Amino acid sequence: xxxxxxxxxxxxxxxxxxxxxxxxxxxxxxxxxxxxxxxxxxxxxxxxxxxxxxxxxxxxxxxxxxxxxxxxxxxxxxxxxxxxxxxxxxxxxxxxxxxxxxxxxxxxxxxxxxxxxxxxxxxxxxxxxxxxxxxxxxxxxxxxxxxxxxxxxxxxxxxxxxxxxxxxxxxxxxxxxxxxxxxxxxxxxxxxxxxxxxxxxxxxxxxxxxxxxxxxxxxxxxxxxxxxxxxxxx
Amino acid sequence: xxxxxxxxxxxxxxxxxxxxxxxxxxxxxxxxxxxxxxxxxxxxxxxxxxxxxxxxxxxxxxxxxxxxxxxxxxxxxxxxxxxxxxxxxxxxxxxxxxxxxxxxxxxxxxxxxxxxxxxxxxxxxxxxxxxxxxxxxxxxxxxxxxxxxxxxxxxxxxxxxxxxxxxxxxxxxxxxxxxxxxxxxxxxxxxxxxxxxxxxxxxxxxxxxxxxxxxxxxxxxxxxxxxxxxxxxxxxxxxxxxxxxxxxx
Numbered sequence: 001x002x003x004x005x006x007x008x009x010x011x012x013x014x015x016x017x018x019x020x021x022x023x024x025x026x027x028x029x030x031x032x033x034x035x036x037x038x039x040x041x042x043x044x045x046x047x048x049x050x051x052x053x054x055x056x057x058x059x060x061x062x063x064x065x066x067x068x069x070x071x072x073x074x075x076x077x078x079x080x081x082x083x084x085x086x087x088x089x090x091x092x093x094x095x096x097x098x099x100x101x102x103x104x105x106x107x108x109x110x111x112x113x114x115x116x117x118x119x120x121x122x123x124x125x126x127x128x129x130x131x132x133x134x135x136x137x138x139x140x141x142x143x144x145x146x147x148x149x150x151x152x153x154x155x156x157x158x159x160x161x162x163x164x165x166x167x168x169x170x171x172x173x174x175x176x177x178x179x180x181x182x183x184x185x186x187x188x189x190x191x192x193x194x195x196x197x198x199x200x201x202x203x204x205x206x207x208x209x210x211x212x213x214x215x216x217x218x219x220x221x222x223x224x225x226x227x228x229x230x231x232x233x234x
Numbered sequence: 235x236x237x238x239x240x241x242x243x244x245x246x247x248x249x250x251x252x253x254x255x256x257x258x259x260x261x262x263x264x265x266x267x268x269x270x271x272x273x274x275x276x277x278x279x280x281x282x283x284x285x286x287x288x289x290x291x292x293x294x295x296x297x298x299x300x301x302x303x304x305x306x307x308x309x310x311x312x313x314x315x316x317x318x319x320x321x322x323x324x325x326x327x328x329x330x331x332x333x334x335x336x337x338x339x340x341x342x343x344x345x346x347x348x349x350x351x352x353x354x355x356x357x358x359x360x361x362x363x364x365x366x367x368x369x370x371x372x373x374x375x376x377x378x379x380x381x382x383x384x385x386x387x388x389x390x391x392x393x394x395x396x397x398x399x400x401x402x403x404x405x406x407x408x409x410x411x412x413x414x415x416x417x418x419x420x421x422x423x424x425x426x427x428x429x430x431x432x433x434x435x436x437x438x439x440x441x442x443x444x445x446x447x448x449x450x451x452x453x454x455x456x457x458x459x460x461x462x463x464x465x466x467x468x469x470x471x472x473x474x475x476x477x478x479x480x481x482x483x
Contacts, residue, residue: 012243039366046298047360049308049367064365066310079364080476081275087483088278171362172482175442176290187362 006228007141014109015224017100024093025205027085032198034082037063037075042195046186055192090166097159114155116148124149136214139229147211154204158197165194265392265408269461269469270479283480287410290482295416295441298358304369307423308361309431314400314451322399327435332381332419336395336457339386346421346435352376352384357416359441361448364481371432373439374422379413382457390459393469396438399451405470406461406479407440407447416441419452444481446472 010018040058041050048054050066061071063078104110127146130137137144143151167173168181168190184190212220223229258280261267266284270276313319322330333343355377362368378394387409395406411417420439421428428434433450440447447470461469469479 012240016243035366039363041367046302047304047368047370049304049369051306051308051369052304066365066367083364084275084278084476084478087282087478088275091278091281169362170483171295171360171444172286172290172293172442175295175482176293178296181296187360187368191366 006230008227009223009229010227011107011109012227013100013103015227017096018224020096021093021100024089024096025201027089028093029198029202031082031086031089034063034078035086036195037061038077038079039064039067040069041067042192043188044185044192045188048188090163094163101155110152110155113143114148114152116145119145131211134210134214136216137211139215150204150207154201158201158204162194162197162201165190165197169194268478268480269406269467270473279478279480282478282483286480286482290442291410292414293442295357295359298360298370300358300372302370303358303372303424307371307429307432308367308369309429310363310445313430319399319451322435323430330435330453332436332453332455334381334385334455334457336455337388337391337459338382338457339388340384342385344381349376349381349419349421349436352380354422355415355418356422357418357441359416359439361441361445363445364477368445372422372424373418373420373441375418375420375439377415378417378419378438378455379415381419381455382412385457387457391457392459393457393461395456395458395461395464396449396452397454397456398449399453402471403449403451404465405438405447405449405472406458406464407443411440411442414442442482444483446477447481 036058037060040060040062041048041054042056042058043052044055050068057067057069060069061073061075062069063075065074123145127144131146164180165184167177168184169187174181174187181187181190184193219230258267261280261284266280266287268279268283271280327346330346331343332349333341335341353376354374356372356374358370358372360368360370382394391409393406393408394412395404397404407417416439418439420433420437421435423429423432423434428437433448436452437450438448438452456464458464461467465471466474468474470477472481473479
């Protein structure tokens with residue numbers, strides 16, 4: 001693979017953690033959707049149920065009979081394995097994230113590759129405009145400013161918030177660390193935020209995959225698998 | 235990627251795997267392995283249970299102010315319709331009994347009046363169902379630890395199994411959870427008797443775990459040192475339906 005026409009792009013740790021995270025994300029998303037289906041109503045505060053007003057309700061049928069969805073049928077209930085898959089994937093993605101974080105800090109990955117080097121609002125608006133035109137991005141060999149800000153937001157914003165709101169729904173964990181849940185104003189608030197963070201992550205993945213396709217799907221996939229990228233324009 | 239760092243990654247992976255094996259052995263010795271530790275989701279079950287036992291063994295579930303009580307208390311599904319339950323209901327539950335057997339010095343059967351004659355505990359706690367809904371209510375009952383003390387739990391005991399009059403419901407908790415001051419044999423709700431819709435006349439109340447551990451219509455407690463002889467040996471009816479035995483998550 002190390003032919004003269006290709007240059008290094010992603011380190012081994014970045015590639016391994018990227019694909020482990022991808023697998024876990026898919027598992028968490030599928031099982032998370034299953035869990036939401038059993039009660040597709042969302043609330044704010046500590047407690048909420050079919051007797052209390054909902055913040056909003058998803059216009060979908062449910063997998064349990066306790067919710068008035070307006071649909072005449074109840075979907076098959078798949079919560080058992082979904083819960084187990086959800087927590088097991090959460091452990092794996094948590095450990096993966098920790099490995100990525102520690103090696104990234106040690107090797108200066110965040111400082112070098114993700115912190116916007118010479119940030120300016122002009123560069124940001126220019127980058128934003130290019131993205132909105134769905135222009136094929138030029139490969140400058142490093143991430144553009146919008147990309148850097150987005151990755152930082154996902155890594156240091158959405159992922160920690162996801163873990164935190166997940167822990168805030170655990171009666172055992174919040175018994176030991178009540179502030180985990182009181183910081184959000186209650187267990188139901190944490191559940192609702194958990195749901196919205198999911199939406200943002202799905203949005204991120206959609207944008208991420210779109211950009212990969214625009215930049216050249218084969219070369220970018222090759223870079224994230226083998227670690228090297230072709231020097232020729234893709 | 236350079237060769238040394240790949241070698242490092244493989245070494246780290248192997249070290250991690252053998253570390254996990256050692257951790258699993260230690261966890262077993264320390265009573266940190268749940269009864270449903272086997273199978274494809276076993277690692278997750280072990281990590282959840284062991285972590286919680288390490289960080290929150292004695293932690294108290296959050297309690298709430300009276301103003302936060304959900305009104306009306308949420309009723310999840312109808313009460314049992316079978317003849318035995320209806321007969322008990324028509325008798326005002328005067329003949330309802332909670333038997334205690336297994337590894338105890340004095341097997342006993344308590345009526346509701348017996349249970350109510352012992353010092354009670356009231357607590358306003360959150361009941362969260364694994365589905366996503368929840369409600370807050372004031373629960374009143376005898377701490378399970380007190381019932382166990384009356385029966386005299388033997389030193390070899392590890393779990394308390396509890397059975398419902400309702401169909402196939404049964405569950406169990408470890409002795410930490412059973413002796414926790416907030417684990418109640420509950421007979422009261424929001425100042426009155428526990429309504430049948432919420433599990434009356436008698437319900438286990440385990441506020442540090444999800445709702446399904448708080449089994450309704452309980453009639454029997456068995457103290458045991460092993461869960462192998464109960465059902466499929468997974469500790470509860472829930473794992474048999476794919477759910478975790480430890481539900482503090």
